[in-house]
Amino acid sequence: MSAVRCLRLVSRLYPRGLRDELLEDMLGVFERERRRIRAARGRLAAHAFSLRTIVSAIGQGLGSRLGDSGRRLGGVGGGDGRGGAGHHVRHALSALRAAPGHVVVTVLTLGLGVGISAALYTLVDQVMLEPLPHPGGERLVRVWRTLPQFDWRRAPVSLPTFEDWVDQAGSFDVLGAYSPAIPVTWLGGDYPERISAGYLTDSLLPMLGIRPSLGAVPAAGQGEGASPPALVTESFWRSRLGADPDVVGRTLEIEGLQPIVTGVLPSEVGLLPAGVDVWMPAAAASQAAERDASFLQAVARLRAGASVAEAQAEMEAIAQRVAEAHPDAANGSGVWIEPQRAFLLRDVGTLLRLLGACALLVLAIVCASLTGLTLTRVYGRSQELAVRAALGATAGRVGRQLLVESLLVGIVGAAVGALVAHGLLDVLLAYGPRDLPRRTELAFDGGTLAFVVLVGLGSSLLIGLLPAVRAVHVARSGAALRGGHAGAAERGGPGGHRALRLLAAGQVGLSTVLLIVAALLTHSFLRLAAVDPGFATDDRLSAQVALPNERYPDSESARAFFARLLERAVQLPGVRAAGAAWALPFRPTYGSGTYTVEGQPAPEGTELLIGLVPVAGDYFRAMGVPIRRGRAFTDRDIDGAVPVAIVNETMARRHWPQADPLGRQFRRGETAYTIVGVVPDVKRESLAEESLAEAYLPFAQVAWANDLYVVLHTEGDPAALAGPLRAVLHEMDPGLPATAISPLSELVAETLTGPRFRVLLIGGFAAFAAFLALLGVYGVVRLAVASRTAEIGLRIALGAGRGRTQREVVSSGLRVALAGVAVGVPTAWAASGTIETLVFGIAPTDPKTYAVVVAALVAVVALASWLPARWASRIDPVIALRR
């Protein structure tokens, strides 16, 4: 929500008679002034201006209303005869000054609640709800090839097929495409370096409304040749090109190409993938002309009025025609149109919805808690309120007075909430998942501010409402004046205590839901972290070494290089074993293909898919992957010998569940591979994944892999071997970079970042909510004990044991807690389906987790109730009965 909309909403507080053309003009002036301040002094100053204006408008609006009411009531105040908003405010300030502790607790609690909710609202709003930042953003769709035989719905497309789509499709205004980041070697620095190149079609940037911050988008149709135009990203421009202002026209030295820079693009912009250093035309890619080389992801903007269903129908027909025209390259002829927003939210939609629900729960708990607190304070002020009523203040005036107090606290609470929201958003940006969609757009904006102001003030009014009603009741009844010196708390009466118990039970119920969700996520995270990735992570170092085709043109030269490298690496002090593989777990490179096993056809309409991993040297020992059966590769497994493979347990189980897989064969094309060993499954992309059938092939028998990840098993800190490994590489080939150097343990840890963040975030909210709920129960029990002091004293005097007194008090607290739990558990159970995709290894209705949460909550509530119970049991009957 924009600040202007917020101000418009707030202006509804003005009495109807004041909502005139001047108010409309003020809104226009506000908008223009805000824009001016933002341009001249930055976003923060614009926020400050908005906050000041909105708060002032609330003051004016309420002031006008209260002033009107006051005048209508004839100014019957606490005896002074004045009746405007100013008087209300002055009186409220004086009342609040008398209770600094109450004010501080209320402001901080409200600030935390509002801040947390505002940060989560911003996250949900900006990621899920805000319009996509591209022209016609809501009409943007992804156009995928589908490969149903592999159950693959989001397959990329080749440039020739994409061009066929462009020629034939009528449902779109425009189609564009880009590739993910592809590693290339940059030779323009002091030493060769791996950087990331991306390829895009001419139409993509204009379609997305992306303009270079420097220079210009290359003219269309200039991709071919050795010197294609290129756009460098800002981070590359700064880090590698020294932020050269004359970069346009400069030639980049990239292996095999000499692209000429035409401009500088922002590093992370719109839907383009992050991490790309240089963008070049798709036509410049080496595989651009191959219809089999699917390396582009297509995006399109639907023609105005065209629906996704229409585009889907049209594209299916086009895909069919293209498949028929190129039967050899079809490899599946399906197409799937997916709205861009759905694509963005594919992995985070559930989490964001959960966070949105958490925000509401936290806010509800905060409101309930503060209502209870304020209500308790009203009972404590019974005498004061009754005196004011006796001096002539109307009950309505007393109630309004309470509301103004609440509102004043709400204004300060909202300001604290703005700070909390700002800080929490910074934390989300710094420590949140890096793959959060639209992360770069996430910021504290006018919408956040509007939320803070509206929710902060709305909550404060809500919090003040029930106490105001009770205050009216107290003022009217005058019981406090008649009650002599009896405990002030007593004036709440049975109705007041019931309200407090209900509020406390409500808090326990809501926090039970949050605690159960947090516990399920924690339990799930622990299970995930305990998953065996299938390889050892301690004392392992990995680094990627990519051989340039120019200097290593054939597999012979590559094999010779890696053999020599591994031979030298294993001789480094501190290295126990050295190996290499084309694909490493949790690294992007991975290849798969189809295979057959004689006598075991694939199910109808599908093909068998297998992951292929060429390995070299002592790979299995270096990775800590044990050979379960058979043998590792040897020097005899070379080109020309019998093709061999080591398969994983999933593959062995799938095809030879009861038999020995050793000596069996599977085929890929014309080649039959004989299985010589079986190893455990190794996780590739995520610890939660089901393993694919996988085959390791000896590097010496593979002709298509030039990039390998070297893995060293070290004796101590693996990071210490990074330098020596680089030195060996430099000695062997000074023009060869080693990239992506990191211990294997870090690769695994990175995969846990997202789940850990979820646990910490939701766990933190749950802990905050539970703390407030406990305070609520404590407050109720404490108030009940205070109001029954005389009765408890009498019972003790009559012989009731102190232990029994304690048990009674504790059980009154437990009754409140159990009432809350009785509502919270079924609610959590009913809502459990929504987090099904976020938990791993347990059911979202896992009874053990529920039981642990309930037991822990009851135990802590018992403890919170025990403190007032102890106090009750120590009441001196003589003193109590004198009161």
Next chain:
Amino acid sequence: MQTLTYRVLVALGRGTSDGNELLTRLREQEGGEEPSLPTLYRTLREAVGRAWIRVEVDEDVSGRGRPPRVYELTPEGWRALRAQADRLRDLAALALEVAPASDSEHGR
């Protein structure tokens, strides 16, 4: 007359103005704080109610949305401004009579 009302009348005395221009003039007035927009508009509304200020649509501005309003002193507004200025001048003269000169020390 409240200080802000007086400042608004002075600012409009320099010429007809829209809301943004008025805000700028108030900001640039010597010794004056910039009021919040709702406070400024409350003051404007009160001045309009007293017929000191006239509101008109700025026909010169075209484009999307409502055209801005321009504010202009009425003859009554000029008279009120003049009367307040005279009052302030008299008050200032009174103060100057009793206050010591700025280079002498108070109390000696």
